[in-house]
Amino acid sequence: MSGETTDLIHPVILCGGSGTRLWPASRxxxxxxxxxxxxxxxxxxxxxAARVTDTGLFARPAILTANDARFIVAEQLAQARxxxxxxxxxxxxxxxxxxxxxxxxxxxxxxxxxxxxxxxxHLVGDDAAxxxxxxxxxxxxxxxxxxTLGLVPTSPATAYGYIQPGEALPGEAGQAGARVVxxxxxxxxxxxxxxxxxxxxxxxxxxxxxxxxxxxxEMRTHAPQVLEAAQAAYEAAARDLDFLRLDAxxxxxxxxxxxxxxxxxxxxxxxxxxxxxxxxxIGTWGALWEVSPQDADGNATRGRVALHGTRNSLVxxxxxxxxxxxxxxxxxxxxxxxxxxxxxxxRGGEVKTLVEGLRAKGEPEADAHRLMYRPWGNYxxxxxxxxxxxxxxxxxxxxxxxxxxxYHRAEHWVVVRGTAEVTVDDAVSLVHxxxxxxxxxxxxxxxxxxxxxxxxxxxxxxxxxTGEDDIIRIEDVYGR
Amino acid sequence: MSGETTDLIHPVILCGGSGTRLWPASRxxxxxxxxxxxxxxxxxxxxxAARVTDTGLFARPAILTANDARFIVAEQLAQARxxxxxxxxxxxxxxxxxxxxxxxxxxxxxxxxxxxxxxxxHLVGDDAAxxxxxxxxxxxxxxxxxxTLGLVPTSPATAYGYIQPGEALPGEAGQAGARVVxxxxxxxxxxxxxxxxxxxxxxxxxxxxxxxxxxxxEMRTHAPQVLEAAQAAYEAAARDLDFLRLDAxxxxxxxxxxxxxxxxxxxxxxxxxxxxxxxxxIGTWGALWEVSPQDADGNATRGRVALHGTRNSLVxxxxxxxxxxxxxxxxxxxxxxxxxxxxxxxRGGEVKTLVEGLRAKGEPEADAHRLMYRPWGNYxxxxxxxxxxxxxxxxxxxxxxxxxxxYHRAEHWVVVRGTAEVTVDDAVSLVHxxxxxxxxxxxxxxxxxxxxxxxxxxxxxxxxxTGEDDIIRIEDVYGR
Numbered sequence: 001m002s003g004e005t006t007d008l009i010h011p012v013i014l015c016g017g018s019g020t021r022l023w024p025a026s027r028x029x030x031x032x033x034x035x036x037x038x039x040x041x042x043x044x045x046x047x048x049a050a051r052v053t054d055t056g057l058f059a060r061p062a063i064l065t066a067n068d069a070r071f072i073v074a075e076q077l078a079q080a081r082x083x084x085x086x087x088x089x090x091x092x093x094x095x096x097x098x099x100x101x102x103x104x105x106x107x108x109x110x111x112x113x114x115x116x117x118x119x120x121x122h123l124v125g126d127d128a129a130x131x132x133x134x135x136x137x138x139x140x141x142x143x144x145x146x147x148t149l150g151l152v153p154t155s156p157a158t159a160y161g162y163i164q165p166g167e168a169l170p171g172e173a174g175q176a177g178a179r180v181v182x183x184x185x186x187x188x189x190x191x192x193x194x195x196x197x198x199x200x201x202x203x204x205x206x207x208x209x210x211x212x213x214x215x216x217x218e219m220r221t222h223a224p225q226v227l228e229a230a231q232a233a234y235e236a237a238a239r240d241l242d243f244l245r246l247d248a249x250x251x252x253x254x255x256x257x258x259x260x261x262x263x264x265x266x267x268x269x270x271x272x273x274x275x276x277x278x279x280x281x282i283g284t285w286g287a288l289w290e291v292s293p294q295d296a297d298g299n300a301t302r303g304r305v306a307l308h309g310t311r312n313s314l315v316x317x318x319x320x321x322x323x324x325x326x327x328x329x330x331x332x333x334x335x336x337x338x339x340x341x342x343x344x345x346x347r348g349g350e351v352k353t354l355v356e357g358l359r360a361k362g363e364p365e366a367d368a369h370r371l372m373y374r375p376w377g378n379y380x381x382x383x384x385x386x387x388x389x390x391x392x393x394x395x396x397x398x399x400x401x402x403x404x405x406x407y408h409r410a411e412h413w414v415v416v417r418g419t420a421e422v423t424v425d426d427a428v429s430l431v432h433x434x435x436x437x438x439x440x441x442x443x444x445x446x447x448x449x450x451x452x453x454x455x456x457x458x459x460x461x462x463x464x465x466t467g468e469d470d471i472i473r474i475e476d477v478y479g480r
Numbered sequence: 481m482s483g484e485t486t487d488l489i490h491p492v493i494l495c496g497g498s499g500t501r502l503w504p505a506s507r508x509x510x511x512x513x514x515x516x517x518x519x520x521x522x523x524x525x526x527x528x529a530a531r532v533t534d535t536g537l538f539a540r541p542a543i544l545t546a547n548d549a550r551f552i553v554a555e556q557l558a559q560a561r562x563x564x565x566x567x568x569x570x571x572x573x574x575x576x577x578x579x580x581x582x583x584x585x586x587x588x589x590x591x592x593x594x595x596x597x598x599x600x601x602h603l604v605g606d607d608a609a610x611x612x613x614x615x616x617x618x619x620x621x622x623x624x625x626x627x628t629l630g631l632v633p634t635s636p637a638t639a640y641g642y643i644q645p646g647e648a649l650p651g652e653a654g655q656a657g658a659r660v661v662x663x664x665x666x667x668x669x670x671x672x673x674x675x676x677x678x679x680x681x682x683x684x685x686x687x688x689x690x691x692x693x694x695x696x697x698e699m700r701t702h703a704p705q706v707l708e709a710a711q712a713a714y715e716a717a718a719r720d721l722d723f724l725r726l727d728a729x730x731x732x733x734x735x736x737x738x739x740x741x742x743x744x745x746x747x748x749x750x751x752x753x754x755x756x757x758x759x760x761x762i763g764t765w766g767a768l769w770e771v772s773p774q775d776a777d778g779n780a781t782r783g784r785v786a787l788h789g790t791r792n793s794l795v796x797x798x799x800x801x802x803x804x805x806x807x808x809x810x811x812x813x814x815x816x817x818x819x820x821x822x823x824x825x826x827r828g829g830e831v832k833t834l835v836e837g838l839r840a841k842g843e844p845e846a847d848a849h850r851l852m853y854r855p856w857g858n859y860x861x862x863x864x865x866x867x868x869x870x871x872x873x874x875x876x877x878x879x880x881x882x883x884x885x886x887y888h889r890a891e892h893w894v895v896v897r898g899t900a901e902v903t904v905d906d907a908v909s910l911v912h913x914x915x916x917x918x919x920x921x922x923x924x925x926x927x928x929x930x931x932x933x934x935x936x937x938x939x940x941x942x943x944x945x946t947g948e949d950d951i952i953r954i955e956d957v958y959g960r
Contacts, residue, residue: 024804306843308834309827320864322819322845324504326834327827331808333820339802340815342822347789347807354788354806363786365802383862383872383938384800387913388896390870390938392863412894412916414940416868433867434942436892436916458863458870458940460894462914 007138008059009209010113011052012102015045015065015073015120016089021284021348023355024339025316028367033120034072038282038291040302045073045120046080051127052118053082057134059113062087062105063120064098070243071375071478087237090248093229096262097254099208100219100230101246107212114141115215117208117259123291125278133275137209140173145271146218146264147178147209150202152276156193159283159349161186161204161260163272164196173271181270184260202274206281208259214269223262229254240479285332286345289314314345337380339365375478376401377454389466393447395420395455400448402476409463409470411439413447418455421448444474487618488539489689490593491532492582493564495525495545495553495600496572501764501828503835504819505796508847513600514552518762518771520782525553525600526560531607532598533562537614539593542567542585543600544578550723551855551958567717570728573709576742577734579688580699580710581726587692594621595695597688597739603771605758613755617689620653625751626698626744627658627689630682632756636673639763639829641666641684641740643752644676653751661750664740682754686761688739694749703742709734720959765812766825769794783815794825817860819845855958856881857934869946873927875900875935880928882956889943889950891919893927898935901928924954 019032026032033045042050052058062085065073070088077084087101099117106113116134124130137147150163166182168174184204188196219227232250239245255262264270280291292300292314299307303317309327316334317323323335332348334341343351358366371380376399383390395401395418403423413420413436420431423446424439430450431437439445441463449455473480499512506512513525522530532538542565545553550568557564567581579597586593596614604610617627630643646662648654664684668676699707712730719725735742744750760771772780772794779787783797789807796814797803803815812828814821823831838846851860856879863870875881875898883903893900893916900911903926904919910930911917919925921943929935953960 024802306834306838308830308837317820320818322504322838322843324819324821324834324838326821326823326830328811328822328824331822333822335815335820338800339804340797340813340820341804341806342808342811342813343806344808350788350806354786354804357788358786358802358804363802382870385872385896385936388936388938390862390872392865392870410914412892414892414894414942416865416940416942434890436918436940438916456865456868458868458938460896460916460938460940462894462896 007114007142009052009057009116009134009138010059010106010109011061011116011118012105013045013048013061013063013084013118013120014095014098015063015069016092016098017119017121019121020352020355022282022288023351024336024341024365025318025334027365027369029068030072030369030371030373031069032282034069034076037288038123042080043076044123044282046076047124048118048120048122049077049082049084050080051124051130052116054131057131059109060084062102064089064101066092067245072373074242075373086243088240088243088245089251090246091252092256093251093254094256095259096219096223096226096257097230097251099215099259100226101234103210103212103215103219104230104234107216110212112211112213114138115210115212119206119281121282122205123278123280123282125291129275129277133273133277134209136176137178137273139171139176140169140178140271140273141209141211143169143171143173144211144214144269145169145173145178146214146267146269148181148264148270148272149205149207149275150272151205151279152274153197153201153203156190156197157203158187158190158193159287160281162188162193162196162201163204164199164201165272165274169271176273178271178273181264181272184265202272205279215263218263218267218269222266223255223257226254226257226262284348285314285334285343285351286348289332289345312345336370338370375399384466387462387464389461391459391461393457393459395447395449397449397452397454400477401446402471402478402480403444403446403474405442405444405472405474406463406470407442407472408465409461410441412460412462413437413439414458414460416456416458418449418453419451420455420457421450422446423448487594487622489532489537489596489614489618490539490586490589491541491596491598492585493525493528493541493543493598493600494575494578495543495549496569496578497599497601499601500832500835502762502768503831504816504821504845505798505814507845507849509548510552510849510851510853511549512762514549514556517768518603522560523556524603524762526556527604528598528600528602529557529562529564530560531604531610532596534611537611539589540564542582544569544581546572547725552853554722555853566723568720568723568725569731570726571732572736573731573734574736575739576699576703576706576737577710577731579695579739580706581714583690583692583695583699584710584714587696591693593692594618595690595692599686599761601762602685603758603760603762605771609755609757613753613757614689616656617658617753619651619656620649620658620751620753621689621691623649623651623653624691624694624749625649625653625658626694626747626749628661628744628750628752629685629687629755630752631685631759632754633677633681633683636670636677637683638667638670638673639767640761642668642673642676642681643684644679644681645752645754649751656753658751658753661744661752664745682752685759695743698743698747698749702746703735703737706734706737706742764828765794765814765823765831766828769812769825792825816850818850855879864946867942867944869941871939871941873937873939875927875929877929877932877934880957881926882951882958882960883924883926883954885922885924885952885954886943886950887922887952888945889941890921892940892942893917893919894938894940896936896938898929898933899931900935900937901930902926903928
């Protein structure tokens with residue numbers, strides 16, 4: 001295995017998606033790759049990161065993510081006891097720019113480093129087969145090909161693009177099974193998909209493996225504006241806490257285009273390795289049903305669910321909610337604390353249209369979850385009235401909120417778990433479980449968890465206006 | 481109209497149903513007749529009570545209801561600015577016993593009083609036509625017939641019993657349209673229903689009008705045990721606050737049987753008045769859809785609802801919840817703060833089976849709402865954790881909770897609206913909006929709303945056990 005250490009693969013996980021089709025569980029403020037969906041106890045991002053931890057095979061991974069998701073990424077890595085470089089995309093410029101940044105980041109360590117691009121929201125059903133596939137990709141990538149994984153189709157899916165493979169690559173790469181890409185094909189209709197499969201076409205998985213220098217060359221040839229913008233953004237990147245923040249102005253210059261369109265469909269170096277492990281991009285609730293464990297009636301359920309006369313359905317119930325279905329087949333029901341979706345397995349893709357409509361109408365549930373993640377922990381509204389609002393606030397051990405004040409509300413804090421250190425104007429006091437403290441309107445205050453266990457408190461806000469924008473931040477350790 | 485005052489109709493509203501088929505909006509703890517379903521701003525009970533307020537036509541109404549629903553009945557009457565006698569059934573003995581009590585209560589005022597039996601959960605689409613029907617029933621009832629209203633069917637419904645009318649009653653009663661009942665028929669299947677309609681059969685509405693002495697005579701003949709039990713229960717009834725509580729032991733002796741079976745199918749005095757106003761017993765969600773206003777796509781919605789590609793559906797969303805349906809037709813979706821139901825319009829009747837299953841498994845949502853009504857107001861849980869619970873408590877002006885203590889929890893009360901008078905051991909203090917008070921474990925305390933507006937407070941309970949049964953009541957104005 002000594003050959004491996006010299007050719008470590010540099011994994012780069014792309015985390016930028018918003019997963020609108022999996023609303024209401026997935027929302028802009030906390031998208032699908034961070035939610036335990038296919039597995040009950042970890043997100044697909046965590047599963048993806050865990051898949052590339054073999055230090056004999058992989059270099060330290062890098063994560064490319066949106067600015068808003070940075071604390072979620074950091075927290076989920078910490079939870080899974082993983083570490084990685086976290087690069088922040090200041091704006092969404094599509095995958096060509098992201099892949100270029102990935103190549104630049106690896107090239108900074110080793111110009112011809114092998115880079116593996118992974119999507120954070122894919123399900124892989126057999127990690128060993130996945131790693132074998134990566135090993136089999138390596139010779140082709142080292143030889144200068146841009147390798148993709150092409151899944152042997154298990155159904156005439158219309159949700160995926162297809163790849164038509166050509167002849168075997170020469171030499172070691174070909175012996176491992178890799179073949180030239182003859183053609184990339186757009187998502188087909190069902191009849192066309194069946195035809196493609198009979199011709200030996202493969203599903204385009206979106207995994208890529210390449211030498212950094214090769215991808216940068218190809219970008220220079222086929223997408224020079226993307227390369228220029230990504231390079232400038234990477235070179236001017238600023239370190240911010242544990243994050244590497246790409247330069248916003250430069251990055252915004254990158255044309256919004258996909259790596260498929262910018263490079264893969266134009267390059268002569270594309271190659272594909274046919275693979276056949278269980279895989280899904282979990283693009284819709286129907287796709288999640290397909291890969292979820294099902295009971296004897298074909299139902300896949302999560303949370304408190306009761307069914308009567310229901311088959312082949314996905315029912316996902318969050319928190320304490322009890323969700324029931326009577327006398328319907330092939331449906332999808334997703335119930336969260338503030339929004340409920342009912343659709344069919346077939347037509348779940350139209351959820352995207354629904355959410356766009358909600359967004360256009362300014363419905364907050366379109367993009368924001370009730371549970372809001374913050375660098376210091378999280379909060380959620382548990383009640384609201386004309387002149388009051390109640391929140392449950394959780395603060396991580398050692399974390400502290402910003403020093404702040406409000407013009408329109410007083411706050412009562414009741415500690416229900418752990419210990420709070422509370423600053424009110426010039427006084428600092430410890431508030432223990434089952435103790436309360438009052439924060440008058442206008443006082444300058446700060447909440448810290450000085451302890452070793454999470455701090456939980458109930459905040460009762462009373463005042464003429466309780467909106468989130470009545471927070472005047474005077475000082476913040478998280479640079480907000 | 482002078483004839484009317486001497487023949488006032490004594491309306492008795494039967495409120496005993498539990499409305500399981502309309503779960504989760506309707507639950508044992510707050511059944512369908514008390515929920516605004518067909519109308520947005522009043523319950524069918526309130527609509528029913530409002531229908532019999534013409535003092536030229538009606539005597540003071542009486543309400544027969546279950547013990548647990550007594551404060552709901554009293555509050556809904558007060559809200560609607562109506563007053564009535566409220567008789568409490570200590571147990572469910574079915575309609576024969578209830579109708580006998582109704583007859584006894586009217587007879588106590590006038591032995592041959594005209595009694596009208598109304599169900600609290602029926603929808604009547606034309607109050608004027610309903611009152612005309614009652615006037616047309618009166619001659620027959622006065623002449624000693626037990627009158628029913630028979631609705632001219634508008635569809636071959638299988639959810640209703642049917643009545644086959646015979647020849648016209650003699651004299652004034654017949655001139656008003658009343659006819660002898662030839663036969664009562666059980667709920668038919670669809671084919672049989674169509675046949676019955678072609679033969680001129682009518683829907684059995686369950687409205688009855690009779691002379692008190694006539695009904696008591698018939699009970700004596702056909703159901704003497706029911707009469708004996710009801711009579712004993714009524715004679716030993718105790719006044720309790722504003723309620724007349726039937727004697728539990730005596731009432732429990734009444735055989736559980738319906739008035740249809742005990743009397744109507746056996747008596748020779750049954751008569752029917754054909755009527756044709758819009759009417760429904762709102763027995764299922766599908767039935768509610770039929771009588772609800774619908775948009776151009778045939779959808780009937782309530783609350784925050786968004787639909788995409790959905791037709792002929794009923795979507796009912798409570799509170800702040802956003803409920804969405806994509807790409808499904810003919811469905812029923814009912815979302816409440818703690819339970820969600822998804823079913824079809826056709827198979828909504830099976831909800832009863834679902835709820836029985838939930839009850840058997842001990843799921844609290846089977847029978848109890850999150851919002852709990854109490855004589856002094858209401859409360860609902862808004863959050864719960866391992867060692868804490870948070871409630872929003874609303875206390876009516878002038879109301880007071882029991883003097884109580886807890887062995888396992890301390891409580892923090894934050895007043896968010898109105899003013900509280902709080903007793904803690906020997907001290908009494910006023911707590912105003914935006915003030916808090918602490919109740920240590922074991923202290924004897926009481927909460928009163930001394931003011932003119934509702935008092936709202938947030939209660940944070942902290943302790944090792946926060947169940948409802950850790951309330952030691954020392955004194956209670958509501959006799960609990």
